[in-house]
Amino acid sequence: MRSKPSEPSSARASWALKFGAFGALLFLHVPLWLIFLYSFTTDESAYSFPPPGLTLKWIPKALENSAMQDSLFLTLRVAVLATAVALVLGTLAAAAVYRFDFFGKDAVSFMLILPLALPGIVTGIAMRSAISLLHIPFSFWTIIIGHATFCVVVVYNNVVARMRRSSPSMIEASMDLGANSFQTFWHVVLPNLSSALLAGAILAFSLSFDEVIVTTFTAGNQQTLPIWIFSQMLKPRNRPITNVTAMLVVLITALPILYAQRIVSRASDSEGGSK
Amino acid sequence: MSETAILFKNVSRHFGDVKAVDNIQLEIMDGEFFSMLGPSGSGKTTCLRMIAGFERPTAGQIFLYGQDVSDLPPYARPVNTVFQDYALFPHMSIEDNIAYGLMIKGVAKTERLKKAAEMLDLVQLPNVGKRKPSQLSGGQRQRIALARALINRPKALLLDEPLGALDLKLRQQMQVELKNIQREVGITFVFVTHDQEEALTMSDRIAVFSAGKIEQIGSPADVYEHPATAFVAGFVGTSNLVTAEVAQRITGTPRRFSIRPEKIHLGKIDQPAPADSFTADGVVRDVVYLGLYTRYLVELDSGGDLVVVEQNLKTTSMDVTKIKHQKTRLAWKKEHVSYIGDGNA
Amino acid sequence: MLNKISAFFYRRPRLTLTLFLAPPLIWFLVVYIGSLITLLVNSFFYLDGFTGQVVRQFTMQTYAKLLQPTNLQIFQRTTIMAILVTLACVILAFPLSYYMARFASPRMKTWLYLAVTLPLWTSYVVRVYSWKLILAQEGIISWAARLVHLDGLLNWYLKNEIVGGPSLSVSPTGIFLVFVYIWLPYMIVPIQTALERVPKSLLEAAGDLGATPAQTFRTVLLPLTFPGVIAGSIFTFSLTLGDFIVPQLFGTSSFYIGKAVLTYQGTSNNIPLAAAFTMGPIVIMIVYLLIARKLGAFDAL
Numbered sequence: 001m002r003s004k005p006s007e008p009s010s011a012r013a014s015w016a017l018k019f020g021a022f023g024a025l026l027f028l029h030v031p032l033w034l035i036f037l038y039s040f041t042t043d044e045s046a047y048s049f050p051p052p053g054l055t056l057k058w059i060p061k062a063l064e065n066s067a068m069q070d071s072l073f074l075t076l077r078v079a080v081l082a083t084a085v086a087l088v089l090g091t092l093a094a095a096a097v098y099r100f101d102f103f104g105k106d107a108v109s110f111m112l113i114l115p116l117a118l119p120g121i122v123t124g125i126a127m128r129s130a131i132s133l134l135h136i137p138f139s140f141w142t143i144i145i146g147h148a149t150f151c152v153v154v155v156y157n158n159v160v161a162r163m164r165r166s167s168p169s170m171i172e173a174s175m176d177l178g179a180n181s182f183q184t185f186w187h188v189v190l191p192n193l194s195s196a197l198l199a200g201a202i203l204a205f206s207l208s209f210d211e212v213i214v215t216t217f218t219a220g221n222q223q224t225l226p227i228w229i230f231s232q233m234l235k236p237r238n239r240p241i242t243n244v245t246a247m248l249v250v251l252i253t254a255l256p257i258l259y260a261q262r263i264v265s266r267a268s269d270s271e272g273g274s275k
Numbered sequence: 276m277s278e279t280a281i282l283f284k285n286v287s288r289h290f291g292d293v294k295a296v297d298n299i300q301l302e303i304m305d306g307e308f309f310s311m312l313g314p315s316g317s318g319k320t321t322c323l324r325m326i327a328g329f330e331r332p333t334a335g336q337i338f339l340y341g342q343d344v345s346d347l348p349p350y351a352r353p354v355n356t357v358f359q360d361y362a363l364f365p366h367m368s369i370e371d372n373i374a375y376g377l378m379i380k381g382v383a384k385t386e387r388l389k390k391a392a393e394m395l396d397l398v399q400l401p402n403v404g405k406r407k408p409s410q411l412s413g414g415q416r417q418r419i420a421l422a423r424a425l426i427n428r429p430k431a432l433l434l435d436e437p438l439g440a441l442d443l444k445l446r447q448q449m450q451v452e453l454k455n456i457q458r459e460v461g462i463t464f465v466f467v468t469h470d471q472e473e474a475l476t477m478s479d480r481i482a483v484f485s486a487g488k489i490e491q492i493g494s495p496a497d498v499y500e501h502p503a504t505a506f507v508a509g510f511v512g513t514s515n516l517v518t519a520e521v522a523q524r525i526t527g528t529p530r531r532f533s534i535r536p537e538k539i540h541l542g543k544i545d546q547p548a549p550a551d552s553f554t555a556d557g558v559v560r561d562v563v564y565l566g567l568y569t570r571y572l573v574e575l576d577s578g579g580d581l582v583v584v585e586q587n588l589k590t591t592s593m594d595v596t597k598i599k600h601q602k603t604r605l606a607w608k609k610e611h612v613s614y615i616g617d618g619n620a
Numbered sequence: 621m622l623n624k625i626s627a628f629f630y631r632r633p634r635l636t637l638t639l640f641l642a643p644p645l646i647w648f649l650v651v652y653i654g655s656l657i658t659l660l661v662n663s664f665f666y667l668d669g670f671t672g673q674v675v676r677q678f679t680m681q682t683y684a685k686l687l688q689p690t691n692l693q694i695f696q697r698t699t700i701m702a703i704l705v706t707l708a709c710v711i712l713a714f715p716l717s718y719y720m721a722r723f724a725s726p727r728m729k730t731w732l733y734l735a736v737t738l739p740l741w742t743s744y745v746v747r748v749y750s751w752k753l754i755l756a757q758e759g760i761i762s763w764a765a766r767l768v769h770l771d772g773l774l775n776w777y778l779k780n781e782i783v784g785g786p787s788l789s790v791s792p793t794g795i796f797l798v799f800v801y802i803w804l805p806y807m808i809v810p811i812q813t814a815l816e817r818v819p820k821s822l823l824e825a826a827g828d829l830g831a832t833p834a835q836t837f838r839t840v841l842l843p844l845t846f847p848g849v850i851a852g853s854i855f856t857f858s859l860t861l862g863d864f865i866v867p868q869l870f871g872t873s874s875f876y877i878g879k880a881v882l883t884y885q886g887t888s889n890n891i892p893l894a895a896a897f898t899m900g901p902i903v904i905m906i907v908y909l910l911i912a913r914k915l916g917a918f919d920a921l
Contacts, residue, residue, distance in 0.1 A: 020715025031750035047756035093644035119862025126655035173362035177376035180626035
């Protein structure tokens, strides 16, 4: 007697298993919910639980904090620029690796994954020592150099994966029907890559927005938002403002990711057009 | 009708050490249905791709309607291709797919959608214009790929094993339809396939490929009845290749030959030899009843085996098997013999 | 005319390749690989104690400094923490992964997958910060301990030299908890993938041959999902080795590798020593990756 492999047998999941599974899930999410909770506490300086009262007054205060605003805008500018650079370089690299065979191709593919595979501290201090060796001042641009490097990896992976799933004869078909390389790129390649580019861009943006380890090493006096939050954590003033900022960061980074995942899964549903 | 459409002069294509195409001469005439037949790796697809412009010859020249196209990219050539995996654009509707070539040329939208609708009628799929490729079946997509290629009025249509993914009934149906469309549109079709039956069904002429070279070019009847080499004899139909040594004993000359199984008559052992025929005695080793015909394997006294096929015009199944292990005399007309030269073994 | 340009490049695939590959390649070689090489080279220099300058001569003395007892202790401390965190993550990840792989309906599975990966994409700093709230003396854990009258136990625990500290928020236990929390999703995903790949028929066969569920788990499931565990452990191990944020926020004055690197290159400007320290995690990770590859972890990724 054989049962179908994908049949769930929820009747047989023991309570211990469910307890363990649910517990792990709670463990993952409760801390975030607590941040949301603490954003509304009336307690000004401590993290007392349960919160003595609830209020909305910290939200406008946090939004008005100039240091927070500065770091937020800096983080946004860095993320946008780093993502833009990553989109161009990542797509070029993906196209090269996908379409051509060349000497050292495996080494290049491996190298393009290193920035995310090695611990951030390695990238951070490596860049810092190189930048100071060249006597380049640490600035907005050095932050971008660091961010763009690991953002390229994310874009590259997404684009290459998408290319590998598409039919190789589509480009040939387009050229066969009279379109030159530019027209083919515009009418056929770009529309097909669009979902991968969008997903890669969103992921790169979030990665850059959230990054703290490499940024610590490559920034001068600038503070990106994560660094600002980190510095606030070291000196426990302004706790409520930090709480609200933390909550806002969760919303800014998590929602686009959800959106990106939906795009990617919807795109893979409508792939077809070849046998 | 007798203009040369496609001409290959000393064309070769090497991939490193591998000679995918080895010094080929080929002339395809305007308006004919020309098949390139051969096993995988024989070079037929590479030749097709060189006509289309996706590969450049390592040596030699290719002429399309008198024009040397060696330096022309695919979009500048007056030919269109139907790909093996159809390569429809998944993000476009069916009618946009078909109208693509016209869109690139700058044809106005109403005009090109009208032409696309005409093509859909031609391939008998009149109502699917607004759908997406993922919503169609394999057979339907194949026809759309055909429409997309034909709308540009190419001088020649190149088809790269387009029927390979279809099941048998559908494939046979499409073979007839393709032939009809070709006659209706009147352009040259260059058709690549590994299925010899398909090639025999559809073609005006066939080129049989093996290991980068062309073994034989001819009409289906030529290729089947008079195979030039042992390869052609074996690839197209069943060959019954008789070695020189055995041939000596049967025909009196030590020349290798091939004889098609349906040309051999299975008779009684002491039957007199008909006029203008060769005979060979042997024992029936195996009998396979296949409804329409019966296939016999006869071990010759002179050495080797011959496969004989006979239509079941008279006998019932039981009678046929009675002949097993019996001695028999085989006979066939001398004119049906194909002598195989010293070409490729 | 575009057609001419297109034809020009079409005829020259190698030129086209160069155009595509050059920008990203140059960037990577110069920016990234160049930095890594600088780091390696730096580790062979040394810091002159008197002048406070980095002397650019090849020497092994900086590496020799690594062998001093205090520095060795740093390595030891960080590695032990990494091992413990990895183990805890495996234990916590298994029930959830098992449930997701075997018992969840496809719709539920999508939601669970989202629930597991969402924290990953939420800001790292924020997630670390959330534990500041939880572990604070006036925070939720103390409140819960008081509720069940276990606060005496909690205080006794904190007095312990090895795992305790002034408060949960400043203690190795605190560091441990935060690390487990942060890296848990990295462990869940590979294990869940590995579990899904085990055909149900194998488990049924084991049961059919007389094994109890516990035995089946131990003798069939565990060995088959081991590569997935190793794959997840690559993340938890490597990320713990290099992190400096968590020890900084939740640690006592004792150093971990990440913190050491940050301090040495920052305040003391002792880049050679910082570089040498960084080589530690790199070497450990390379060895770990090689072992992991042998054990088949890469196929599980």
